[in-house]
Amino acid sequence: MIPKILTKLKSGFKRFNSVKKYINDATINSTVDSDNGSGFKAFFGSIRFKLLASLVSMIVLMLLIFGINVFVESVNNKINGKMQNEMNLLSLTEDVHFNIINTDDTGSWYLLSRNFEYYTKYQLSIRNVNDLLKELEKYPNLSKNDLESIESFKNEWTAYQTEKKETLELFRKGQVEEARVKYTEVPTSTLLDKFIPIIEKVNANIVKYEKEMEQNKKKGKLLTMSALVISIIAAVFIQLVLGFLIVRPIILIGSQLKEISEGEGDLTKQIEFKSSGEIKTLVISFNKMLENLRILIKEISSSTDQVAASANQLSASAEQSTMATEHISSMVGQVSVGSEQQVQSINDGVMALNDFTSTVDLISSLTEEVSTHVIKTSEDAESGGQTLGKVSSQMDSINVTVTSLSEIIKGLGDRSKEIENITKAITDISSQTNLLSLNAAIEAARAGEHGRGFAVVADEVRKLADQSAKSAKQITNLVKTIQQETFQAVATMQNTIKEVENGLITVNEASKSFKAINQSIEGVVGQIQQVSSAVINITEGTKQLVTTIEPVKDIAQDTSFGMQEVSSSTEEQLATMQEISLSSNALAVLADDLQKSIGKFKF
Incomplete structure (x- = not known):
């Protein structure tokens, strides 16, 4: 008795397996049929292309933001280089200004105290001014007007040195009072008044470069924020489009699957949705699956x-x-x-x-x-x-x-x-x-x-x-x-x-x-x-x-x-x-x- 029953059960399971195989073959055939119509048109309508296009769009927007930042940074670096050059030039001019004042002070103290140590400092300050003026003439990126101003000041400085030298010669000859009076007749302030415009011009250039850098930073921030807002709007738009093209058919399929899983589904109902690519294949396969499930x-x-x-x-x-x-x-x-x-x-x-x-x-x-x-x-x-x-x-x-x-x-x-x-x-x-x-x-x-x-x-x-x-x-x-x-x-x-x-x-x-x-x-x-x-x-x-x-x-x-x-x-x-x-x-x-x-x- 038991062998007969087992034989019947085996025949029932064989029939079930044959039906299952039939369903799988039908699903594969539907997928193959959908793939046969593929090509460039199918690729451009596929989810892969849509996601790839979304990714490429985001990358392009990010590259745009990055390019804006790189451009702004490059401009700032150039301005910063110019400003650093002007800062070095300012330091050089201030050294000249300081050594000229030091020359006048040490010469005065030498005439008052007759201490030769002040005379040595006086000579050292003169050498420093001469070296700094030579370095200033060779400084790069100077305009023609700047070079002319420096050359004019250099001539004034040479005349100033000559007069001071004559005053010190009188002092060494013993004409102390005459030398002191003559030393005061050659004021250093007159010489410095001719050098101050050079310093003021350098300061003006530094202020100008600082303003340019600040304006450039503001422009860069504005461009970056604009690109960022555009990127956000584009990302939201792309996601909405992808949601309509990809998510809607999946929601339809999910709702019908939910009805089937709850045991009250209508297997005669078919999904109708015009699309291409993987979504089309998914809809066709799902409708075929419903047909096979009904059988x-x-x-x-x-x-x-x-x-x-x-x-x-x-x-x-x-x-x-x-x-x-x-x-x-x-x-x-x-x-x-x-x-x-x-x-x-x-x-x-x-x-x-x-x-x-x-x-x-x-x-x-x-x-x-x-x-x-x-x-x-x-x-x-x-x-x-x-x-x-x-x-x-x-x-x-x-x-x-x-x-x-x-x-x-x-x-x-x-x-x-x-x-x-x-x-x-x-x-x-x-x-x-x-x-x-x-x-x-x-x-x-x-x-x-x-x-x-x-x-x-x-x-x-x-x-x-x-x-x-x-x-x-x-x-x-x-x-x-x-x-x-x-x-x-x-x-x-x-x-x-x-x-x-x-x-x-x-x-x-x-x-x-x-x-x-x-x-x-x-x-x-x-x-x-x-x-x-x-x-x-x-x-x-x-x-x-x-x-x-x-x-x-x-x-x-x-x-x-x-x-x-x-x-x-x-x-x-x-x-x-x-x-x-x-x-x-x-x-x-x-x-x-x-x-x-x-x-x-x-x-």
Whole structure:
């Protein structure tokens, strides 16, 4: 029963696909037909041309605004260059004016103060004026009148220099008062009055250029604003035209599509709009689509009843198959659960044995390490005992050496006492010798000239006696120091002997302790070796047990996997049948809804 229903559904879908293909072919043919009539006429009527024309118009207007700005900027730059040239010329003329005034001032101060430094400044100002006038003559872009004015002023300046030079010659000749009077008779203001017109003309040119630049800026702003207003008006006009030519047919198509989407459209209604290009193609394609849609709805309406009946039969068959599949799935699920529990139990046992084996292996490795460390400790203890024996022998030798050294130091103390006695005797002898030399000196003094040589000898003897007394005193001090240090050394040696004896006792006790430790370690080594052999036996037993359980675990896993696959297959079949049942019910509902929806259209 189900195969027959599926066959009917497939035939219905094939019919639907054929109708859909028909619609697509019709749409493509309409587009091709519209394109066949294209050419220059179609291009000029297309949306692409309209948008391109709009874009080109805006670009032209923007280029116009840009050209106006560039032109205004170019004119301003030229005027600015001229004004900068006049500013430099003004600076040059002002420098000439300043140096002329400075020439008059420094010359006056020179005549009043007779300070030659002012004369040097005077000469420097004259050179500056001459250099500036030469530079002024070579300045570019000067008119003929300007050059004539400069040449006239230069002649006046030469005459001014000559008169001032004659005045200074009188001053150097000693005619001071006459020179001062004559210097004032040649006023600088007269010369400056002839130079001021040049400066005023330069200032007038600067003011003129500033006004021209300002007027040019105003004209540029006016032209820019005019072009901007024209651009805005043109843009608005172009957008309105494009809106009428492009948007209106789209609005008509959109309104009819809205009626169709709401389920109450008139499929017999056609759009009529005279246009060309893409809009014409769009209108033709839309009208063709309505025609194809009307044909499609007729085909769907005739097939909907058959689809609904087939869907009801398919739903009944799917429900019967679903009940049988659910029973099989429940049985397979119970078996699968039992298999999974069995596999889980075996896995838990294998994991426990593996953990136990790992623990035993760890114990075995630890016992081996402990045995190695204990043997090493025993060897170290034995070596330590031998070392303590050597230390004990060495301490005995040190005790003997320190005792001998103590006796030697005591003998040194006795010898120092003998040296002290000898130094006392030397001191006494030097005192007596000193007295004898004093007596000899007294006798030599009594003898007069005959005893002078004897007096010299007596004086030398007295000096030797003094030196002997001093040396004996130093020896006595050294001997006392040696005696003190000897007593301290003897006391230190006695303390050292006591410490050495205590060290011998401690070393002997440590040697006994090392022997006892060595005996205990030997007993521990034997016990650890017994534990290690027992652990090895346990490890081999657990490995055999794991090897025995592995095949059982594999069989249980294979059984569980097989039952899971069977359960999955039955569940998939059950889900498929349920989906078929739901799909058939939904298909029946959709067929009814589709029939109702189609009934709303007029075709």
